[in-house]
Amino acid sequence: MNSLNKNNEFVDVIAASWARCRGYGLSHSSQPVLNPVSSSELELLREQNRELLETTEREVLPYYENILANSKCLILLTDHNGAILNNWGDQRFVESARKPLFQGGTTWLEQTHGTNAIGTAIACGHAVQVQRNEHYLRSNRFMIGSAAPILDERQTLVGVLNVSSDAYLPQAHTLGMVRLMSQSVENRLLIRRYGAGHFLLTFNTNADNLDSQWSGILAFNDSNRVVAANRRARQMLDLDPEGQAPGELFDLGQQDLRQQTDLTQLPLRSLAGRQFHGQVKRPTRPAPVAAVASDTEADTGPESGFRFSDLEFGEPRIQRCIQQASRVVDRDIPILIHGETGVGKEVFVKALHRASERRQRPMVAVNCAAIPAELVESELFGYEKGAFTGASSRGAIGLVRKAHQGMLFLDEIGEMPLSAQARLLRVLQEREVMPLGSSESYPVDIRLVSATNQSLRSKVESGQFRRDLYYRVSGLNLELPPLRERTDRRELCRRLYERYREPHHHQSLPDDILDLFERHRWPGNIRQLINVLQVALAMADSDTIAMWHLPDDFIQDLQDIQSEQQPVLAERPTLVAGTDLDITAGDDTDTLLTVYKHYKGNVSRTARHLGYSRNTVYKRLREIGVR
Incomplete structure (x- = not known):
């Protein structure tokens, strides 16, 4: 620690990082761990972060060209895991042996590279500058790094922007520039999306x-x-x-x-x-999907704006749930929704809110499993300023009061800590909320809907859920069926495809793909179906969705559950189109190489011909040493 600059504003951040590095088992003489990725893996990584990459490269970096032109500095953009997406600038100060450290796909986390600007910015959550001797690994002490996190509109980390330099620029200037650039990227992402x-x-x-x-x-x-x-x-x-x-x-x-x-x-x-x-x-065009006017979550994606007519297409159990919920929603009767993960409980509640008399008032959705146990009470019930260490100087009204005169949706209510259960019971009984640190109570008028993917009765018997609260929240019990049991799933697939496709996509799903969807067991339910559709749409682009556009795990699931002799995959062609080349001879490796060579190394056409996904072809080619 003697090499640390005690006057550095980040001395505490660096000291904490060094302590973490020792905990990871690193020493100053450790070498950075390189996990090189293939060209296909890098292509996939960049595709997954295309919006971030394009925004940075096209809309932000051009404004800083003059500042960076006369300095030996290298700009790195990483994803939220510290994996390099691209680099720009001057690599002359980087020795040839070190250049793999700055190639696409290299991950700069503290666990593998010790204290460094990218990994330490991810670890501490804010901009940081790491001087030469502040790098934990001696091998990294040839550079000075300045990095700042890039957050999306939900304040979730999406990437890191880093400038590594030879100190030609004043370092305070470099850090300020990195902060400015990361803020620019954040702003442009928000504007681009909204x-x-x-x-x-x-x-x-x-x-x-x-x-x-x-x-x-x-x-x-x-x-x-x-x-x-x-x-x-x-x-x-x-x-x-x-x-x-x-x-x-x-x-x-x-x-x-x-x-x-x-x-x-x-x-x-x-x-x-x-x-x-x-x-x-002002907006230049209407929002793609109208958001529910009173939803405080203010969703604007394809999953917002659902009505009950969008949720069922002849499934009797869904129809019964809709009928029962519609009859009690405007009465002071709590509703408890049961169902496996991904069956669409929150979407059902949003449609219920939209059909209720309180549609013009807020609907506040709370995922009880997503809030740290120690923060559940302050998030739900609010707090006075100074109520606890780290509390906002203005306090917070809490989510229950935000739902006043509207609807409060408690998702995964079975995960709520017992201490919060006691306070919630009091709120439901007394119809008022007392924030943490306050002696004053505030009246609340809410319609309560809860949901769980567990058996609350079992949790009551095991002492994990209060019996008195259970009977408070379970006025009307509804059970949403899993997707595999729904009789209307074919039509549901069609409707979801229409909802998520963009104008350039093909107008409908082909029947053979719908047949596959009907055979699948869908352990992840509607959420999994949406993911599969989104992947297929991205892969197919303007083409009709085919087998090879579907994710590998989806295909594997079909193969695992196939009990009859009929193959899951459609019969593959025995001749390469337009030739007399027989691809049935030899083993799978010979077949793959034959088709791959015929299409002159075009992975997409190879995958389409064989009925595989591109990822499967990439993986198999790597295994046999071709790519």
């Missing part, structure tokens, strides 16, 4: 800086609900604005920002009293 179909409110403290990367950006929909916000907006407002109306964030009086003239500046004052300048950019 700009066309939503209103965009840009605001800053200075009217001249509205086009700055440090401006706050809020995207809100036709229902006047914020659906996305960049990091700066959250910082300047000191809260999470998603699900709220602009009038709940700013003192707008009777003003409706949806009526604002495009790109006209206007003064804004937050409810906390801060003065801003802002402008609204």
